[in-house]
Amino acid sequence: MAVVLDPDTIDDRSPDGWTREGDAIEATYEFDDYLAGVGFASGVAGLAQEAYHHPTIEIGFRSVTVRLTTHDAGGVTDADLDLAARIDSLDRD
Numbered sequence: 001m002a003v004v005l006d007p008d009t010i011d012d013r014s015p016d017g018w019t020r021e022g023d024a025i026e027a028t029y030e031f032d033d034y035l036a037g038v039g040f041a042s043g044v045a046g047l048a049q050e051a052y053h054h055p056t057i058e059i060g061f062r063s064v065t066v067r068l069t070t071h072d073a074g075g076v077t078d079a080d081l082d083l084a085a086r087i088d089s090l091d092r093d
């Protein structure tokens with residue numbers, strides 16, 4: 001079973017722009033237009049399926065919010081932090 005990390009570890013290891021929200025970490029990315037956000041969300045989904053670790057993805061008019069938690073463990077684990085780093089490295093242009 002994955003280990004739920006303590007708040008300080010989560011805060012230290014979360015990529016810039018990601019914040020702890022309850023039992024999850026979350027980031028919102030801004031885009032110039034809706035379809036750019038949809039394309040980014042699609043990239044997130046691809047990384048998620050590759051990792052077999054799945055975030056909640058909210059697609060807005062010109063923003064995408066990604067929320068990660070490990071359901072099986074009931075909190076934020078290494079899997080969330082690892083995937084957040086990969087998501088943050090996606091090209092957003």
Ligand SMILES: C[C@H](O)[C@H](O)[C@H]1CNC2=NC(N)=NC(=O)C2=N1
Pocket residue numbers: 052053054055068069070071072073
């Ligand atoms: C059986 C279990 O649901 C799977 O191993 C994966 C699927 N994707 C997942 N995604 C997330 N966010 N948390 C999980 O615990 C998780 N478990």
